[in-house]
Amino acid sequence: MTLNVVLPQSSTKVRATALDVHYGDKQALFGVDLDIRAGEVTALIGPSGCGKSTFLRCINRMNDLVEGARVSGSLTIDGSDIYDRTIDVVQLRARVGMVFQKPNPFPKSIYDNVAYGPRIHGLAQDQAELDDIVMTSLEKAGLLNEVKDRLLETGTSLSGGQQQRLCIARAIAVEPEVILMDEPCSALDPIATAKVEELIDELRENFTIVIVTHSMQQAARVSQRTAFFHLGKVIEIGDTEQIFTNPQQPLTQGYITGRFG
Amino acid sequence: MSEHTVKSYDEELAHLTNILARMGGMAEAQLGAAIQALARRDDDLAQRVIDGDGRIDELDQEIQTFAVRLLALRQPMAGDLRQIVGALNISGEIERIGDYAANLGKRCLVLNHLPVTAPVAGVVRLAELVRGLVKDILDAYLERDVEKAIRVWSRDEEVDEMYNAVFRDLIDQMTNDSGTITASTHLLFIAKNIERIGDHATNIAETLHFQILGTQPKGLRPKGNTVGAPE
Ligand SMILES: Nc1ncnc2c1ncn2[C@@H]1O[C@H](COP(=O)(O)OP(=O)(O)OP(=O)(O)O)[C@@H](O)[C@H]1O
Ligand SMILES: [Mg+2]
Numbered sequence: 094m095t096l097n098v099v100l101p102q103s104s105t106k107v108r109a110t111a112l113d114v115h116y117g118d119k120q121a122l123f124g125v126d127l128d129i130r131a132g133e134v135t136a137l138i139g140p141s142g143c144g145k146s147t148f149l150r151c152i153n154r155m156n157d158l159v160e161g162a163r164v165s166g167s168l169t170i171d172g173s174d175i176y177d178r179t180i181d182v183v184q185l186r187a188r189v190g191m192v193f194q195k196p197n198p199f200p201k202s203i204y205d206n207v208a209y210g211p212r213i214h215g216l217a218q219d220q221a222e223l224d225d226i227v228m229t230s231l232e233k234a235g236l237l238n239e240v241k242d243r244l245l246e247t248g249t250s251l252s253g254g255q256q257q258r259l260c261i262a263r264a265i266a267v268e269p270e271v272i273l274m275d276e277p278c279s280a281l282d283p284i285a286t287a288k289v290e291e292l293i294d295e296l297r298e299n300f301t302i303v304i305v306t307h308s309m310q311q312a313a314r315v316s317q318r319t320a321f322f323h324l325g326k327v328i329e330i331g332d333t334e335q336i337f338t339n340p341q342q343p344l345t346q347g348y349i350t351g352r353f354g
Numbered sequence: 355m356s357e358h359t360v361k362s363y364d365e366e367l368a369h370l371t372n373i374l375a376r377m378g379g380m381a382e383a384q385l386g387a388a389i390q391a392l393a394r395r396d397d398d399l400a401q402r403v404i405d406g407d408g409r410i411d412e413l414d415q416e417i418q419t420f421a422v423r424l425l426a427l428r429q430p431m432a433g434d435l436r437q438i439v440g441a442l443n444i445s446g447e448i449e450r451i452g453d454y455a456a457n458l459g460k461r462c463l464v465l466n467h468l469p470v471t472a473p474v475a476g477v478v479r480l481a482e483l484v485r486g487l488v489k490d491i492l493d494a495y496l497e498r499d500v501e502k503a504i505r506v507w508s509r510d511e512e513v514d515e516m517y518n519a520v521f522r523d524l525i526d527q528m529t530n531d532s533g534t535i536t537a538s539t540h541l542l543f544i545a546k547n548i549e550r551i552g553d554h555a556t557n558i559a560e561t562l563h564f565q566i567l568g569t570q571p572k573g574l575r576p577k578g579n580t581v582g583a584p585e
Contacts, residue, residue, distance in 0.1 A: 309431055339568030340432050349431040351363065352356050 106131035106301040107152055107271060112166035114147050114156065121147045123325045124166070129318075134293060134302040136312035136333065139322030140348065142251070145305040148322070151272045152303065153189035154182050170271065187214050190264035194276040196256030198248030198263075203240050206248040206259055207231060210267035226266055234262035235292050254285020257271075261292060274295065274304040278311060288314050309349050313337045321345045361426055370420055370441050376415040378447065378492040381452045383552065384410065385488060388458035389481045392474055392544070395466045403459035410452035417445040421483075427526045433568075440565035444495065447554045447561070451488060454547045454554075460542050470535035472527055476520040481548045484513055487555040495558070500566050507559035509569055513552035 114122040122144045129135045137145040147156070152350035154175065156162040169174055175185055187210070198206050203326050207227045208217075215222035227244075231237040236258040240251070248259050257277060264272055274293075278286040293302060293315045312319050313333060320330040321344070329342045340346045347353050358364045384403055391400035421442045424430065430438055458481075465471070487506050521542065528538045563571045570577035 310429055313431075337431050338435060341407065346432050347356065350434045351358050351360060351431075 101133050103133075105129070107303070108169045109151070109291065110167045110169075111146070112146070112148070112164070112168060113149060114151065115161075115163045116159065117161040121325055122151075125292060125325075125327050127320055127327055129301060129303055130299050132297060132299075133306060134297050134316040134317055135191055135218065135318045135320060137303065137305045137320050137322060138307075138309065138312050138314035138348070139328075141307075143282075143322040144325045145322050146275055147325075149191075149275055149303060151307055152271065152273055153186050155191070161264045165271060184196075187267045188269055189271045189273060190267065190269035192257070192260050192264050192272065192274040192277045194279050196253055196260050196280065198251070198256050198259050200247060200249060201211075201352075203251070203259060205242040207262050207266045209343045214267055214330075216267065230262040230266040231259075233265055233292075233296070234258045234293075235288055236262055252285070254281045254288060257281060257285070257289055258292065261289070265296070269300065271301045271303065274302065276305055276307060279307065286311070308336065319329075321348060323348070363434075366420075366424055366428070367434065367437060367547055370417065370424065370438065372494060373413055373417050374441055374445060374448070375392050375419065375492075375496055377410060377417070377448050378495065380406070380410050380413070381448045381455065382403075382485065382488050382492060384452055384455040385458075385481070388455045388462065389478060390457060391462045392465070392481070393478045395462075397463060399415050399467055400459040400462040400466070404456050404463075407452050407456035410449060414445050415451040417441060421445075436565045440561050441465050443561045444558050448557050451551050451554050454551050458544055461544050465537060465540050466486055468538055468540075470533045472534040472541055474541065476523050476547050477541050477548070480516050480520050480545060481512070483516060484552045484555070485550055487513065490556045491555045491562070495562055498562075498566055500563060503559040503562040503566075504571060507556055507563075510556040513549060517545060517549040519553075560584060 105128045107127075107223045109125050112122055112125040112127075113120065125144075125148060127148070137148065139145055150156045150159070151164055151168055152170075152175075156164055164176060170188070193306065199209065201209070204227055206228050211223060219225055226236075228237065230246045231240060236255060240254060240259075243250075248256060253260060255297055257280070261272075262275075278289050281289065288309065293304065296302060297317075304312075304315065314331045318330065319333045319336040321328045321336065321340075322343070323344050329336065329340060329345045331341070335341075337346065337349060363462065384406055387399055387406075388403045390396065391403060421438050428434070449463070465474075470563050487509060490502060491506045494506065524538045524542050524545070528535045560571055
């Protein structure tokens with residue numbers, strides 16, 4: 094695998110400009126402008142219903158699958174518009190992986206969970222190469238040692254924290270450029286959470302990561318940049334340290350100190 | 355700032371401010387009493403200042419314990435975080451001010467029992483100036499008044515200038531009348547301690563600025579010329 098490209102810091106990977114999202118009559122995002130930098134972890138925080146997941150789903154066009162959802166404005170990855178008609182959505186989702194709140198391994202073996210993506214995208218020439226991809230991905234997800242003797246057991250037989258790392262292994266197996274995580278630790282205990290956070294920190298060398306979290310502490314621990322959403326708008330984005338020690342907007346201050354929401 | 359969703363958190367933050375206010379008031383009173391003891395050669399008062407310092411140390415301990423508890427249990431962020439860390443800081447500064455006041459009391463007792471005295475008026479004037487700064491910075495803390503804090507901060511220079519003048523006068527005093535060397539030396543140390551109290555007031559001003567605005571005061575810290583004065 095060729096995961097060891099170190100990304101240049103501070104270059105924009107994903108850029109949203111004047112992004113609006115409607116679900117039927119209801120508008121969920123209002124003119125969102127947001128730059129996500131390559132090789133960094135960007136945390137999205139904000140009260141329930143403010144549009145974090147909606148924004149995340151724009152980046153891999155998951156909203157296309159939602160009845161009545163309309164996206165307008167522009168969203169680019171490496172400068173090219175991902176809502177362009179010529180874009181192959183399946184290909185896009187290989188470039189932009191996603192990890193969900195609840196670990197959702199397929200009801201297949203641990204091996205097949207990870208091999209699934211590379212198989213459908215034809216990333217391996219032969220069995221040996223596929224084996225290599227699976228092992229490397231499990232290794233990078235920090236799970237290999239725990240599962241190397243039970244690769245043929247079902248993914249669902251793992252603990253919650255292991256399942257989540259399996260989902261991360263599955264996501265990175267197709268060598269995405271961007272990984273989206275929607276509250277990836279909310280079902281995990283503190284130790285499993287710490288392992289996933291450690292993993293996120295390691296992954297950011299090679300991937301651009303966007304994580305939605307309700308834990309201020311988690312956002313503070315894992316991200317370099319933090320964006321605060323409120324009622325479908327981006328209120329403030331800045332270096333994580335600044336957001337958590339000296340936010341500039343009263344709404345941000347109010348939210349992160351637990352004064353509303 | 356508006357209220358927390360969790361009420362008890364607000365109460366705890368208010369509690370922290372209250373202890374600090376009490377502690378500040380006590381340190382200011384200790385300093386005032388020490389100055390009076392010096393001006394009036396009052397042994398009893400000096401002794402009371404010495405005995406009173408323990409109470410300030412206790413409050414400092416109380417603040418340290420309470421603040422650490424808040425940090426652990428509430429995991430404060432942004433303005434709250436700055437408020438708590440600031441309280442820890444300011445508590446330490448006030449504790450030092452208390453120590454210096456007690457030290458003043460001790461030297462006062464010594465001075466009062468020396469066979470030869472030296473004039474204390476200059477040192478007392480310096481002490482009054484510094485006491486004014488301490489009072490102002492504690493008011494600024496309670497009123498969360500950044501402007502007032504900055505005014506205190508920029509007056510540190512005034513303290514340094516007066517300290518230098520007092521220092522020169524005491525040297526002259528010793529040169530002219532070698533009989534007063536012992537008394538004047540004690541007064542030199544007292545003056546130095548008072549000047550230090552002024553520095554602590556300045557530190558509190560900086561912390562307050564950070565607490566309220568999240569930044570340090572702009573520009574270089576004002577510093578009078580202390581060349582030729584002992585550190
Ligand atoms: N499939 C949908 N159909 C209709 N409305 C939706 C849909 N998904 C989300 N919404 C609405 O869009 C708004 C933003 O929802 P979104 O899920 O993006 O919020 P969120 O910030 O992720 O919240 P949470 O923190 O609770 O996950 C909400 O008002 C929500 O009700
Ligand atoms: Mg969501």
